[in-house]
Amino acid sequence: xxxxxxxxxxxxxxxxxxxxxxxxxxxxxxxxxxxxxxxxxxxxxxxxxxxxxxxxxxxxxxxxxxxxxxxxxxxxxxxxxxxxxxxxxxxxxxxxxxxxxxxxxxxxxxxxxxxxxxxxxxxxxxxxxxxxxxxxxxxxxxxxxxxxxxxxxxxxxxxxxxxxxxxxxxxxxxxxxxxxxxxxxxxxxxxxxxxxxxxxxxxxxxxxxxxxxxxxxxxxxxxxxxxxxxxxxxxxxxxxxxxxxxxxxxxxxxxxxxxxxxxxxxxxxxxxxxxxxxxxxxxxxxxxxxxxxxxxxxxxxxxxxxxxxxxxxxxxxxxxxxxxxxxxxxxxxxxxxxxxxxxxxx
Amino acid sequence: xxxxxxxxxxxxxxxxxxxxxxxxxxxxxxxxxxxxxxxxxxxxxxxxxxxxxxxxxxxxxxxxxxxxxxxxxxxxxxxxxxxxxxxxxxxxxxxxxxxxxxxxxxxxxxxxxxxxxxxxxxxxxxxxxxxxxxxxxxxxxxxxxxxxxxxxxxxxxxxxxxxxxxxxxxxxxxxxxxxxxxxxxxxxxxxxxxxxxxxxxxxxxxxxxxxxxxxxxxxxxxxxxxxxxxxxxxxxxxxxxxxxxxxxxxxxxxxxxxxxxxxx
Numbered sequence: 001x002x003x004x005x006x007x008x009x010x011x012x013x014x015x016x017x018x019x020x021x022x023x024x025x026x027x028x029x030x031x032x033x034x035x036x037x038x039x040x041x042x043x044x045x046x047x048x049x050x051x052x053x054x055x056x057x058x059x060x061x062x063x064x065x066x067x068x069x070x071x072x073x074x075x076x077x078x079x080x081x082x083x084x085x086x087x088x089x090x091x092x093x094x095x096x097x098x099x100x101x102x103x104x105x106x107x108x109x110x111x112x113x114x115x116x117x118x119x120x121x122x123x124x125x126x127x128x129x130x131x132x133x134x135x136x137x138x139x140x141x142x143x144x145x146x147x148x149x150x151x152x153x154x155x156x157x158x159x160x161x162x163x164x165x166x167x168x169x170x171x172x173x174x175x176x177x178x179x180x181x182x183x184x185x186x187x188x189x190x191x192x193x194x195x196x197x198x199x200x201x202x203x204x205x206x207x208x209x210x211x212x213x214x215x216x217x218x219x220x221x222x223x224x225x226x227x228x229x230x231x232x233x234x235x236x237x238x239x240x241x242x243x244x245x246x247x248x249x250x251x252x253x254x255x256x257x258x259x260x261x262x263x264x265x266x267x268x269x270x271x272x273x274x275x276x277x278x279x280x281x282x283x284x285x286x287x288x289x290x291x292x293x294x295x296x297x298x299x300x301x302x303x304x305x306x307x308x309x310x311x312x313x314x315x316x317x318x319x320x321x322x323x324x325x326x327x328x329x330x331x332x333x334x335x336x337x338x339x340x341x342x343x344x345x346x
Numbered sequence: 347x348x349x350x351x352x353x354x355x356x357x358x359x360x361x362x363x364x365x366x367x368x369x370x371x372x373x374x375x376x377x378x379x380x381x382x383x384x385x386x387x388x389x390x391x392x393x394x395x396x397x398x399x400x401x402x403x404x405x406x407x408x409x410x411x412x413x414x415x416x417x418x419x420x421x422x423x424x425x426x427x428x429x430x431x432x433x434x435x436x437x438x439x440x441x442x443x444x445x446x447x448x449x450x451x452x453x454x455x456x457x458x459x460x461x462x463x464x465x466x467x468x469x470x471x472x473x474x475x476x477x478x479x480x481x482x483x484x485x486x487x488x489x490x491x492x493x494x495x496x497x498x499x500x501x502x503x504x505x506x507x508x509x510x511x512x513x514x515x516x517x518x519x520x521x522x523x524x525x526x527x528x529x530x531x532x533x534x535x536x537x538x539x540x541x542x543x544x545x546x547x548x549x550x551x552x553x554x555x556x557x558x559x560x561x562x563x564x565x566x567x568x569x570x571x572x573x574x575x576x577x578x579x580x581x582x583x584x585x586x587x588x589x590x591x592x593x594x595x596x597x598x599x600x601x602x603x604x605x606x607x608x609x610x
Contacts, residue, residue: 114581116351241584274416279610301590
């Protein structure tokens with residue numbers, strides 16, 4: 001079942017949904033981009049159809065809604081840590097298939113790795129439902145199809161945005177009453193079936209090949225090219241790492257917050273322990289660590305494919321024009337080489 | 347109510363003992379029970395949190411032996427008996443006691459690496475019937491960095507011990523790296539019935555591992571304890587990950603078959 005809404009009706013629908021839900025969607029912030037005269041598109045609360053930016057890929061990923069760049073974990077004084085609990089309203093998060101698939105990976109780490117769930121992610125996760133936005137085909141940095149992340153079933157209803165308004169694919173019966181007054185139409189959200197880019201992650205069969213790959217000269221290139229800025233991590237749909245930091249309100253106060261802040265394995269110091277040398281001292285070491293996590297280690301642990309949805313944001317953001325897609329394809333070639341050297345069949 | 351594993355609890359410091367100039371042991375009041383070789387997250391409000399291994403445990407207390415080498419440990423060194431540390435845990439797997447009981451045990455440590463294995467050694471000291479015998483090689487940089495002096499003296503009574511200083515002379519201590527003494531362990535008398543525990547700085551563990559293999563020690567009989575940066579200790583923050591392994595969840599103790607391939 002589907003519906004068609006004009007602009008005015010679409011705005012009315014958003015207003016009605018906002019009565020019960022906080023709606024998060026990509027929103028354009030003019031002149032706030034990384035370069036002069038550029039805009040930034042990021043996830044924010046919206047209450048109207050007009051606010052949603054649907055023509056372009058958002059600059060920053062959907063993960064920021066459920067896993068904010070920084071969030072308060074505890075308020076402390078000298079005697080105690082008090083858990084910071086936010087009162088949350090139910091959330092609807094609007095995103096493309098790749099965005100929604102990326103949240104599965106976030107969920108795997110925060111709720112499904114180890115013996116304890118992350119309480120902060122659990123609270124947000126349980127309040128959130130996804131709304132699928134039809135993708136208009138993406139950009140030349142997208143490779144969602146290669147990552148098997150171009151389709152999803154995890155949404156309560158689907159939307160196709162256009163300048164005329166919305167087309168709606170009704171899916172979850174709970175939301176049907178919001179649409180039923182509008183014009184019916186046979187509509188189903190279409191998924192992207194092709195990208196310009198194809199990325200073929202390597203199959204690394206054993207530790208001998210893995211450790212040879214770690215020593216492969218291909219990583220040296222990044223010592224010179226990568227400036228370890230961490231922009232790729234901040235833009236990444238799936239990266240989850242964070243550092244915990246205590247912040248005090250004033251110089252002499254006993255009061256403060258324990259905060260979680262997104263961290264990047266690309267920035268020097270990520271692995272540094274007190275009084276010890278870094279484990280990965282060069283940009284090449286850190287690039288290797290990131291790429292192998294996404295395209296080998298994550299799957300080796302969870303057997304759920306790569307830790308990447310092919311959104312291409314890391315490539316879009318890199319000030320040094322490093323394309324993750326090219327790096328992965330290069331790595332696959334290196335693995336083939338190594339396997340030949342070791343007399344193994346590809 | 348969702349359980350929050352990250353919540354630390356205030357625990358009173360019972361005593362502070364100076365093991366050496368730079369290594370002090372803090373005894374903290376708590377009823378938390380810990381397996382030998384596990385670690386806890388220690389917090390100080392305003393400063394932060396760090397993973398620290400438990401160096402000894404008793405009825406109603408835990409001990410932590412540390413050096414002031416970072417933000418958190420520097421601040422802990424300012425604390426006195428009666429003040430508070432914040433604790434959560436324990437985390438990690440600890441030493442595989444079921445694979446040690448009833449066998450010959452060889453323990454090789456470098457410096458403060460003795461701390462995470464101290465409570466296990468003291469347990470066997472009190473229960474020598476649980477084990478065939480213990481061979482302990484403990485190396486320290488120099489006279490100044492020797493820790494647990496009383497334990498070292500006590501262990502001599504029941505264990506076969508080799509204590510060494512890297513390049514310093516002292517009575518009761520030999521001179522040289524721990525690797526130089528590995529061949530003195532009577533491996534031939536053990537048959538298959540032994541377990542080796544290694545803990546110390548990364549280069550010390552690496553070269554000790556290689557030396558053990560040279561002496562015909564089986565990879566499956568060697569266990570090593572790792573140390574990495576951590577922000578959460580529950581598998582979320584990502585700092586301690588090496589390939590598909592999380593040191594906080596799958597370690598800090600690893601069989602050598604796994605440990606040898608853990609390239610950061």
